[in-house]
Amino acid sequence: MRYAEIMARREEILRKSSTVDYSGFRRGKLAFDYEGMMAAVGYSLDQVRAIQKAAHVGGTPLLELNNLTALVRKHCAKGKGARIFLKDEAANPSGSFKDRRASLSVHEAKKRGFPGVAAATSGNYGAAVAGQAAAANLRCVVVQEVFDSRGVGQPEIVEKGRKCEALGAEVLQLSVGPELFAMLLAVLDETGFFNASLYTPLSVAGIETLGAEVAEGVRAAVGRDPDAVIITHAGGGNVTGTARGLRKLGCDRTKVVAASIDIEGLHMASDAAFNKKSCTTGHTGFGVPFASWPDRADVPLNAARSLRYMDRYVSVTQGQVFWATEALACLEGLERGPAGNTSLAAALVLAAEMPADQTIVVQESEYTGAGKHPTAQLSFARANGIEVRLGDPAEEVPGQSIVIPEQFEQLRVREMDLDKLRRSYIKNAVKHAGGSLAAEDLKFVAEDIRATKEFVEQEIGPVGPLGPIGMKE
Amino acid sequence: MKKPLKRKSATVGDWVEISAVLLAPGERSPNLPPETAAVPLVMRVRGWAQKAGRIGAKISVKTQAGRVLHGKLLAVNPRFDHDFGGCVPELIDVRRRLKELMAKGGAP
Incomplete structure (x- = not known):
């Protein structure tokens, strides 16, 4: 070939x-x-629901994580500690x-x-x-x-x-x-x-039912809309489809939070770095490039456009995800795959910031088994020269170490700067448009990154009837 | 339990794994980090042997999708070697701490 x-x-x-x-x-x-x-x-x-029902897909349980909520409340200010729910997507046919x-x-x-x-x-x-x-x-x-x-x-x-x-x-x-x-x-x-x-x-429309079921499940459980839904983010489909489903059900005030595992510094196409990552998806190696330029996919126009929908984007460390996976198993009796617990790891931090009468939904879990399991993945990491230890996750260096938190207090999220991602998108847009944007492109870009026209113009200079101006140096 | 002996050759119809170079180093995508550009793009695939051969011999397989692919015979009745890994004492420590923490003062 x-x-x-x-x-x-x-x-x-x-x-x-x-x-x-x-x-x-x-x-x-x-x-x-x-x-x-x-x-x-x-x-x-x-x-879509009917097609999925016939294929045994969807209708998964929404589980309230009582012990993890209690754990958060032991460590946060009085009156804080939102109720944590998990959409148990591992219950789908392929897990x-x-x-x-x-x-x-x-x-x-x-x-x-x-x-x-x-x-x-x-x-x-x-x-x-x-x-x-x-x-x-x-x-x-x-x-x-x-x-x-x-x-x-x-x-x-x-x-x-x-x-x-x-x-x-x-x-x-x-x-x-x-x-x-x-x-x-x-x-x-x-x-x-x-x-x-x-x-x-089709792929993104298929996820809209997940957002819709989250909305319905939370309304049934607490009588109001979810306050935050936290979504593991890689290629952008999960964020896009879930947010669209929430909106279709009228959840306009629900905060859409994306979460990825931080693997900054590891090159995605590197033969040498490939086995230095200890989670194969849900990480910033996909999350950042796909947010800042969705049209790098295997279709002419990508339907997964995460910047349109994200209200907030946070990252967590690999060590925190393994910690959260362990906590879900030993405190809730739910053994689930590590990568799907990326949003759970972040939810534990976010719940502590939110009032106790609010709800936060971790919108997926995935199956676990041989290979897809913390002991398998950490053993593999060790065999590949990665240091695995307990300590402060802030000390984790992707590709060199996995630091599993010792204390709940060491859990934290890193805020990903959405404006920085937007600026990076604009730069990519100008490059792909051949150096300049026309007026209709400017409008599209602003919509696609949920920014004002002025924000885009600040980056590229004004786009007027006399013709577009290229990228600002 | 005794491990079955590894088969050294395949007969027609055996379930086997083959491997082939799809792109030699010079034929790969132009935008690769040097360590990736220096090695070939290799495939592995499993299917039913279309002809008999010893390990290392060139054979063809019919895959579960019905395609016929060619390559070097790697294994007959290939194993899955992934498992749950070894003990990770750090995780057991996390579990103990979490259990103790929840027991303290009782769960609300």
Whole structure:
């Protein structure tokens, strides 16, 4: 396979493997009709619910974490300590919320007569696509980035590969590198399968039911809307879909908080750094680049646009996530996968800031098992030269150490500067637009990052009728 | 329990794992960190052997998706070696502290 050859045919292959005509939504160099594209999914929220129900997806329990709430209240000011709820998404067929994303794609692929589905993912999404495809009698290929040049793979990804295989998929496992995308294109080209990308409107619409169920569950439990919903953030779909679902149910005052694991300093395409990360997703290595430029995905226009919806973005350390995973198991009797507990780790800190009569919802959990488990992942980290110890998580250096908190008081979140992400987005936008923005692009960019036109203009200079001005130095 | 002996060759229809180089170092994406650019992009895939061969021999497999792929035979009846890992004393310590903390003054 020639890399350049397949990449040159990118547009054509993506068009054939999709049901969306993306070009119809374009309005400028960058601008596109986002809401129009989402509406073109063609299913209402209730229709999506019905499709998912038929596929055994969704309707997961909302659990109040009484002991973790009590733990927080032992450590915060009197009158603080919001009630913590967990949407137990591990109860979905393949063990994570990703079934919601896969269900609509597979439904659509079946309806339109595709012989199978393919997806590039090293995460839980692979198992979701494989499982949904199995139930729909469709063939499935999952392309995964699994091992480094020594042939060594993180136990978490190896387990995800096993699960895809168990659910009947071909699992094409690759060594480290961004060519994963080119390999997906080659598979799509050869098979004529549907591209079940994480970033299609169908995938994001599938998550809206999660936001809706959170709203309904909290209303049923406490008689009012959730005050905050905290969402593990990587590619942006989880934040986007959940927030859209909350809004569809009228939760306009619910704070949407994104949380990622801090792996600053580790290069995503590095063969050497690959096995120095101890969580394979939910981290800033995806969260930051996808927030500051969503259109780096395996679709022409990305439906997952997290800056549109985030009210706040925080990061936590790997050590804190393992701590939270342990706390969930030993205090609530819920053994769940570590990566899905990223938002839980952050929620414990945020709950302490909030009044006791408020609620905070951790909107997902994921299954756990061999490989996808704190003991497996920490043992692997140690074997790869990472120092694992108890102490102050502030001392953790991604790729060098994992510091598991000794005391509750050591838990903290790092605020991610949303304006900095917005400025980075603007810079990317100008670059992708060829050095300047037209008036319609300016309007789109402002909407896409939830900023004013003035904010965008401050970065790039005014965009007037006489023509756009390029990037400010 | 005795581990079964590792098979040294595959017959047609065996479930096997193969490996192949997809892109040699010079053929890879132009934007790679040097340590990644220096090594090939390699694939591994499992399927049913389409012809007999010894470990290391070039064979083809039919995958669960029905594709036929070619590569070097890595293993017959390949194992999953991932597990729950070793004991992590730090986590046991966290558990003990949490339990003690909750016991103190009783849970509200």
